[in-house]
Amino acid sequence: MMSVLDDLERIRSVDRQGMVDIMRRLPESCGDAIERAEHLNIPDTLSVSKDKTIRYRRPEKVVVVGMGGSAVGGDLLKGWLWDTVSVPIEVCRDYHLPAYADGKTLVFAVSYSGNTEETLSGFVEALERGCMVVSVSSDGVLEEFSERLGIPLVSLPKRFPPRCALPHLFFPLVVALERIGVLRDIKREVEEAIAILKQIRDEIVPETPTLKNPAKTLALGVKDTIPVAYGFRQYSGVALRIKTQLNENSKVPGKWECFPELNHNEAVGWMGPDALTRGLSVILIRDPDEPPEIRARIELTKELVLERRARRVLEIHARGETRLARMLSTIYIGDFMSVYLAILYGVDPTPVDIITRMKKGLKDRVDRVGELRERLIEVAGHG
Ligand code: PA5
Secondary structure, eight states: OOOGGGOHHHHHHHOTTOHHHHHHTHHHHHHHHHHHHTTOOOOSEEEEETTEEEEOSSOSEEEEEOOGGGTHHHHHHHHHHTTTOSSOEEEEOSSSOOTTOSTTEEEEEEESSSOOHHHHHHHHHHHHTTOEEEEEESSHHHHHHHHHHTOOEEEOOSSSOGGGGHHHHHHHHHHHHHHTTSOOOOHHHHHHHHHHHHHHHHHHSTTSOGGGOHHHHHHHHHTTSEEEEEEEGGGHHHHHHHHHHHHHTTOOOOEEEEETGGGGTHHHHTTSOHHHHTTEEEEEEEOTTOOHHHHHHHHHHIIIIIHHHSSEEEEEEOOSSSHHHHHHHHHHHHHHHHHHHHHHHTOOSSOOHHHHHHHHHHHHHOOHHHHHHHHHHHHHHTO
């Protein structure tokens, strides 16, 4: 019998807003994102108010401020560079910047809509503390005030769901770090990543039948369970991305954890009641060159815990030679898996109504964006 996932008509009828088509263009979006970011102009100094001048130079610390789909680029950056770049990179998902953020800190304010209050709050704090701010946005208060204040801004194309704009939310950070002297010689790695994404695309698009399609196979594997993604080191952000794509696209709860930490707590949780553990499936993110201690942990955890306790144990295999290609390849397979799972459940992957309702409900109770706008008008007025 033909799998539902091989019925192209059915896919189109459930995916009413066309997420599959956006995902199909991911490799080209990477190229477009880099091209747009190349226009970024970072000045030596910028006077944002009478007594506040920002000096842009090689930073001592990097903080990426963002939420949800807009924060993932920061996680990827951190995972990609954690052991090769000496400047610490943190992702801040809150209203307030860490205490250490100061004039020697590069702060990326990343919000696709430009109206996310946590990100705007971090943006205002960064300006007040004289941090080197670079904005990434397609609209809203963030774009408006970055333009008014002359803050270096990468303007994004409009009308994507934020999580589908991942290349546009990630590559500007890479280009900016190159400009400001933190990164060098990334061209080859970026080119390889895009080439690998193109190769994988043929294997995971709807036209490739389930038997040969790893993304469809994974979706069928996690169906009717709560999926759990396990990563390690550079794949921590990937595991989180997989979980959030399953949440937002497939509309299912999910979990993510990382080796080696999960061996020190999560593993014990699997010894709980069958009725609970049999409702979970695990997706292990695998790399051809896993360090021996990590490979041993993954294998042992599979043997002693997961194969005995979980409903299913599945794997996503990274492709390519370089780290960026490997990270993006697992993300690409995971993204398509989440859309196929949505198709299996008969839900349109694009809408995230509850997020919209929560943002609106919050605005009715505490209009933080309005307050932040006032603070920005004050800063701009003094500029
Ligand atoms: O995927 C989504 O829609 C969310 O996770 C948003 O990215 C999140 O709410 C933040 O909004 P924005 O990306 O517009 O800053």
